[in-house]
Every structure is written in C-alpha cells, then in structure tokens.
Amino acid sequence: MLEIRWHSRAGxxxxxxxxxxxxxxxxxxKEVQAFAFxxxxxxxxxxxxxxxxxxxxxxxHEKFMVPDYVLVIDPALVFSADITANEKxxxxxxxxxxxxxxxxxxxxxxxxxxxxxxxDCMKISMDTIGRAIPNTPMLGALMRVSGxxxxxxxxxxxxxxxxxxxxKIIDANMTAxxxxxxxxx
Amino acid sequence: xxxxxxxxxxxxxxxxxxxxQAMRQAQIDVVAAYPITPSTxxxxxxxxxxxxxxxxxxxxxxxxxxxxxxxxxxxxxxxGRVATATSSQGFALMIEVLYQASGMRLPIVLGLVNRALAxxxxxxxxHSDMYLGRDAGWIxxxxxxxxxxxxxxxxxxKIGEDLSVRLPVMVNQDGFIxxxxxxxxxxxxxxxxxxxxxxxxxxxPMLDFCKPVTYGAQTEEDWHFEFKARQQKALMDSLGVIKxxxxxxxxxxxxxxxxxxxxxxxxxxxxxxxxxxTVESAIQAAKNLREEEGIKAGVVALRVIRPFPLLEVKExxxxxxAVATLDRSAPGGTLGMLFNEISAALYQNDNRPIINxxxxxxxxRDMTQENLKEIFRDIKRNADEGRLVTPLQQFSGLRGPKxxxxx
Numbered sequence: 001m002l003e004i005r006w007h008s009r010a011g012x013x014x015x016x017x018x019x020x021x022x023x024x025x026x027x028x029x030k031e032v033q034a035f036a037f038x039x040x041x042x043x044x045x046x047x048x049x050x051x052x053x054x055x056x057x058x059x060x061h062e063k064f065m066v067p068d069y070v071l072v073i074d075p076a077l078v079f080s081a082d083i084t085a086n087e088k089x090x091x092x093x094x095x096x097x098x099x100x101x102x103x104x105x106x107x108x109x110x111x112x113x114x115x116x117x118x119x120d121c122m123k124i125s126m127d128t129i130g131r132a133i134p135n136t137p138m139l140g141a142l143m144r145v146s147g148x149x150x151x152x153x154x155x156x157x158x159x160x161x162x163x164x165x166x167x168k169i170i171d172a173n174m175t176a177x178x179x180x181x182x183x184x185x
Numbered sequence: 186x187x188x189x190x191x192x193x194x195x196x197x198x199x200x201x202x203x204x205x206q207a208m209r210q211a212q213i214d215v216v217a218a219y220p221i222t223p224s225t226x227x228x229x230x231x232x233x234x235x236x237x238x239x240x241x242x243x244x245x246x247x248x249x250x251x252x253x254x255x256x257x258x259x260x261x262x263x264x265g266r267v268a269t270a271t272s273s274q275g276f277a278l279m280i281e282v283l284y285q286a287s288g289m290r291l292p293i294v295l296g297l298v299n300r301a302l303a304x305x306x307x308x309x310x311x312h313s314d315m316y317l318g319r320d321a322g323w324i325x326x327x328x329x330x331x332x333x334x335x336x337x338x339x340x341x342x343k344i345g346e347d348l349s350v351r352l353p354v355m356v357n358q359d360g361f362i363x364x365x366x367x368x369x370x371x372x373x374x375x376x377x378x379x380x381x382x383x384x385x386x387x388x389x390p391m392l393d394f395c396k397p398v399t400y401g402a403q404t405e406e407d408w409h410f411e412f413k414a415r416q417q418k419a420l421m422d423s424l425g426v427i428k429x430x431x432x433x434x435x436x437x438x439x440x441x442x443x444x445x446x447x448x449x450x451x452x453x454x455x456x457x458x459x460x461x462x463t464v465e466s467a468i469q470a471a472k473n474l475r476e477e478e479g480i481k482a483g484v485v486a487l488r489v490i491r492p493f494p495l496l497e498v499k500e501x502x503x504x505x506x507a508v509a510t511l512d513r514s515a516p517g518g519t520l521g522m523l524f525n526e527i528s529a530a531l532y533q534n535d536n537r538p539i540i541n542x543x544x545x546x547x548x549x550r551d552m553t554q555e556n557l558k559e560i561f562r563d564i565k566r567n568a569d570e571g572r573l574v575t576p577l578q579q580f581s582g583l584r585g586p587k588x589x590x591x592x
Contacts, residue, residue: 019367022197026369032197035366038308057369059330059465061362063551 001058004142005067006049007077008135010042014049014073017135021142024149024157025053033058046074046081067091071142073121073134084110094141094184096121096134101185117145119184128176129169140177141184151181187212187241189375190234198370200334200363204270204296204356205230207338209240210378211294214265214385217245217256221275222308223360224298228270242266250275254282254293261291262400264390266342270296272360276314277302280321286353287322288416289400290388292345293353295323296338299461300360301548309549310360312460312513315490316522322416324354324423325490329464332370334358336440339373342382344430350423351388352416357490359461361549373438381437424492444494446486447501449475453483455564456502456538458527459511460487463545463552467511470557482561487523498530506568508540509560511581515547520578520591539567545581556582 004021008014015036022034036049050065052058066086072078072095083093092115097104101118105111119141121134129136136158143154155174162170190209198206204227208216220228234240243260247253253269261267271279276297286293302313318325324344328334337356345354358364373381389398404412424444431442448468450456457467464486471482485501485508487494502508508531512521519525524542531537543560546552563575576589 019197022367026195026197031369033366033368034197035361038361038365060469060554061330061359061366061462061466062553063362064553064555 002051002053002069003065003067004051004053004069004071005065006051007070007072007074007081007083008047008049009074009077010045010047012073013133013135014047017073017139018049018051020135020158020161021051021139023161024154027157027160028149030055031058035063037063046077069094069142069146071138072096073138075122078104078108078111084114087114090115092145093117094119094138094145096138098123117141117184119180121180124176124179124183128179129172136173137176137180140180143177144181144184151178188238190239192372192374194371196370196372197367198331198335199226199365199367200328200331200358201226201298201365202230203331203335203370204298204338204358205234206372207335207378208268208296209234210373210375211266211268211339211342211382212379213240213242213268215243215245215256215260215267216269217247217253217260217267218269219247219250219253219271219275221250221272223300223310223364224270224272224275224296226364227296227298250278251282254279254286257293258282258286258289258291261286261293262289262390263392264387266346266385267291268294268296268342270298272298273300273302273308273314277317280317283318283321283323283353285401288412290351290416290419291353292342292351294338294341294345295353295355297355297357298360298364299357305548307548308360310362310364310461311547311549313515315357315460316514318355319491319522322352322420323491324350324352324420324427326354326356326427327460327486327488327490328356328358328363329462329486331358331363331366331368332440334363335370335372336434336438336442339378339382340430340434340442344423344427346386347423347426347430348386348388350419350426352419352423357461362462371438377437381434421492424489424494427489442488443497444487444489445497445501446488448484448486450483450485450501450505452481453505454481455507455509455561455568456483456485456505457509457511457557457560458485458487458502458523460490460523461513463511463513463557466552466554467557470554470561473554474558474561478562480561480565493526495530498527499534502527502531502538503534503536505538506571507564508538509543509564510540511543511545511560513546516544524578539564539571539573541567541573541575542578543581544578550582552582
C-alpha cells in the first residue's frame with residue numbers, strides 16, 4: 001500500500017490531481033482511492049487530499065494516514081500547515097517553492113534531516129498554463145522522485161485524463177509535467 | 186434519441202458519479218431534484234449528461250426537496266420511471282412525501298447520500314438521515330463503496346418496479362467517505378445495464394385516460410388498516426425479489442450481494458455489525474487482528490435494512506460469543522437502532538451472544554482502524570468472560586472523558 005497526502009489550497013487542483021493520478025494508476029490494473037477533507041471549504045482555504053494505491057482492493061476507509069509521500073503544492077503551506085503530521089522515518093516531501101532546498105530547510109527547521117525535494121510548481125504552471133494550477137506539474141515531480149511510472153508512459157496516460165480540455169491546455173499541461181520532472185531537486 | 190456513452194472497463198468514479206451513471210443508464214423518464222451536499226454531484230452529474238445529449242428524460246429543478254419528492258410522486262403515478270437524490274436536511278423535508286410514495290405503491294428510486302442532521306450544522310457523513318427514514322415503508326439498501334453504489338442503484342429500479350413489489354427504493358451510501366472518494370469501478374455497457382433493468386412496466390398510470398384511477402384516496406377506519414397491512418405484506422415479501430435480483434446480478438457481473446453480508450464468520454468468535462463504509466474498514470481491522478493478535482474476528486452487515494432480514498441475521502450470528510453493534514446516528518435517548526434490531530433477532534436463537542452498542546462517527550468523525558480494533562478487543566473480553574464486562578452503550582472516537590450508558 002502506497003499512501004500520499006496532498007497539502008493545497010481549495011481551488012489549486014489537489015483533488016483533481018489526486019483523481020488524475022488515480023485514473024492513471026487504475027489504468028495499470030492497480031486499485032486506487034482518491035479523497036479529500038472538505039468541510040465547508042472556501043477557495044483559498046488550506047485543505048488536504050489523499051491517495052491510496054495498492055495491488056489489492058482498498059477497503060480501509062479511515063481518513064487517518066501515515067503517508068509515504070507528502071506533496072505540498074502551495075508554497076506558503078509549508079509554514080502554516082502541519083505538513084509533517086503522522087510522518088514516518090522515510091516519508092518523502094515534495095514541496096513547491098522558489099527557494100533552494102537549503103534555504104527552505106533553514107526557514108522550516110522541522111524538515112531538517114528529512115527526505116525533501118523542491119520544485120517551483122507555481123512558476124511552472126504560470127509559465128506554461130498561465131494560471132496558478134500547480135497540480136499537474138506536482139505529478140511530474142512525483143514521477144521523478146517515486147519512479148512510479150516512466151515519464152512518457154505517464155504523460156500518455158495523462159492525455160486521456162485531460163481529454164475534455166482544449167488542445168492548448170493539454171499541451172501546456174504536458175510541458176508543465178515535463179518541466180517539473182526535469183527541475184525537481 | 187440519447188447518445189450512448191463509451192465507458193472503460195475500469196473507471197475511477199466517486200460514489201456520486203456511480204449514482205449519476207447508473208441513473209443515466211436506467212433511462213429514467215423523470216428526475217425531479219433539489220441538490221444538497223453531499224449528494225449535489227449526483228444531480229449535477231445527471232444534469233450534465235442531459236445537457237450533453239446522453240439522456241432523453243425530463244429533468245425538473247424544483248424549489249425544495251418537498252417539491253422534488255412531490256414531483257417524483259406525480260410523475261410515477263402518471264406512469265414513468267422516476268428517481269431523485271438527496272441528503273440530510275433535504276431528506277428530512279421529504280419525509281411527509283416519502284410516506285405518500287410508499288402508500289401509493291410508487292416505485293421511485295431515491296439515492297440517499299447519508300449526512301448528519303442539524304443542529305449543529307454539519308455537511309459530513311453519518312446515518313442520521315438514513316435512520317430517519319426507517320419507518321417510511323420504503324425498501325432500504327446500503328452500499329459500502331462506490332462500486333456497490335453503482336450496482337445497487339441499477340438493482341433498485343429492478344426491485345422496486347417488479348410487479349409483485351411496486352414500492353419505492355432508497356439506495357444509501359456514505360456522504361464524502363463514499364460519495365466523494367474516487368475508487369475503481371467496473372461499469373456495464375449502457376446496453377447491458379439497461380437490459381438488466383428492463384423496460385418500465387406501467388401499473389394504473391394516471392395518464393391512461395381510458396381507465397381513470399385515483400392515487401392517495403381517503404380511507405378512515407374502514408379500510409386504512411387493511412391497506413397498511415397489504416403494504417407491509419408487500420414490503421416483507423420484497424425480500425424474495427431482492428434475493429432473485431441479487432442472483433441475476435451476480436450472473437451478469439460476478440459480484441455477489443446478500444440481504445445480510447458475512448465476512449470471516451465461518452470461525453469467528455466475535456463480530457462487529459455495521460453499515461456503510463465502516464463495514465469495509467471493519468473487515469480490514471478484523472483481518473489485521475486475526476494476524477496480529479489471533480482474535481477470531483468477523484463482520485456482519487445489513488445490505489438490506491428494510492425489509493429487515495431477521496432470519497438471515499439470526500443465521501449469520503448464531504455461533505459467535507460476542508457482538509458489537511455500531512450505530513452512526515445519535516440514538517435520541519435509547520440504544521442504537523442496530524443494537525435494538527439485532528438483539529431482537531438474536532433473542533430468537535438458543536445461543537445468545539453477549540451484545541453491546543457503540544455510537545461512533547457522528548458528523549463525519551473518522552472511524553479509524555485503531556477505534557475498530559479497540560472495539561474488537563473490548564468484545565473479546567465479553568466473550569472470554571461469558572458476560573457483559575463492558576458498558577452496554579459506549580461512544581467510540583469521542584474526545585474527552587469516556588461516555589457510556591446503561592452500565
């Protein structure tokens with residue numbers, strides 16, 4: 001069982017990202033769960049979304065999770081949200097930031113000694129898609145860090161997930177995924 | 186003519202999408218609805234299919250849930266296949282009309298996405314609304330995940346519309362935990378789904394002007410009692426049709442359904458009885474406890490809540506030593522519904538297990554693996570001692586000091 005927790009703001013696409021990842025994973029014959037904590041969420045409110053991935057049907061419906069990966073797609077949440085909650089020794093953090101890894105850890109001492117990766121999904125999504133929707137680039141970074149799927153296979157699978165969008169948006173997302181895959185450190 | 190939708194062998198749908206897709210495939214004549222969280226995406230999804238040309242039927246957006254169910258009653262009496270979806274306060278507002286629908290013997294299908302009832306206001310999942318509808322004369326079935334929400338929504342039409350049943354059917358799923366959690370779902374093709382349900386069969390349609398009929402006539406003490414007795418008989422007898430429908434569905438899909446579901450009960454000494462997504466979480470906890478602590482744990486669940494499958498409950502729990510009944514609804518000054526009804530069934534057995542009650546998960550409070558394991562360990566003590574050593578009713582997952590009653 002692989003478990004992923006997303007930290008996001010409502011409207012940044014964490015739920016869409018979690019479901020998109022679910023679609024790709026289900027196509028490979030694996031079982032997935034994608035869900036979120038909503039409450040009466042307003043655009044901009046801090047929120048969390050979750051993925052579970054396994055070879056067997058997933059029957060555990062508890063919201064509690066000890067994540068293998070923590071994906072932070074809003075740069076400010078690393079300071080305000082409890083991103084290290086219920087972590088384990090080898091939890092990997094992929095964090096959206098314009099800072100270098102060293103600069104970030106200096107500002108957020110609780111990340112010291114953890115497995116931290118940084119990528120600027122905000123800039124990438126602004127450059128490519130033209131809006132601050134950092135979910136698809138984060139998936140590109142996750143592919144690089146986790147080695148879950150070959151990047152070309154993943155991009156192909158994402159084409160199907162994004163098929164309801166205009167071609168321009170699809171192309172921009174593909175560029176964003178590739179850039180994040182290459183730029184994550 | 187509606188267009189067909191090409192579906193993949195495995196889709197990743199949440200419970201609301203599962204409801205909306207099954208409703209689309211059922212080729213419903215009239216949906217009258219007033220969206221409310223967390224069932225909104227069922228109605229939204231259905232409206233989207235209609236706007237995109239995948240649905241021929243009428244979709245009526247009304248001014249309240251009372252009007253939604255009233256519209257359903259009118260359309261069903263007129264002679265069409267009818268469905269709607271709601272949750273919580275919306276369901277509460279429908280209550281008056283729910284009794285009209287069942288009394289008029291109208292096979293309306295209601296997708297009920299379970300949510301807490303205010304006050305305090307809460308949009309998250311518990312079974313307060315489901316429990317509120319228990320005496321309304323509807324068939325009530327319960328899905329534990331998105332796949333089951335899809336399957337049971339399809340079966341709901343076939344069961345309710347059966348000529349020997351003709352009763353409304355409520356298909357339940359957990360708000361958010363099921364309705365907003367995307368999981369692998371294997372759908373049928375549009376053709377296979379529709380052929381399974383079959384053409385709608387009209388019975389005394391009001392739009393047949395050659396044969397005028399009255400729905401909802403006034404009966405006082407001369408006929409009301411006989412009428413209600415017939416209604417009860419039809420509801421009790423529907424269990425046979427439900428079982429037949431489950432059997433036909435299994436032939437088509439390979440997925441098996443039973444009025445009472447049993448998991449690892451062959452050699453279980455202790456069992457949890459539950460509803461909704463907690464059933465699956467409890468199976469996970471039971472599996473882990475068997476491996477980790479050697480506790481012979483099992484799970485029993487009501488797939489069919491009404492008609493209450495009393496004989497099947499007796500059979501499923503005849504060999505266990507202790508039972509925990511888990512109710513996700515504030516019991517309003519008594520023991521939980523599952524405790525009362527399961528106890529009543531087990532009282533008929535020669536060997537009566539020690540049985541207790543847990544109230545949990547109100548307003549969407551997480552039911553964790555650790556909570557479930559704690560309950561299994563609790564009732565193992567009851568089983569080992571051969572008597573009730575725990576309180577009769579406890580609250581599981583509550584913050585602050587422990588709360589229990591009937592100690």
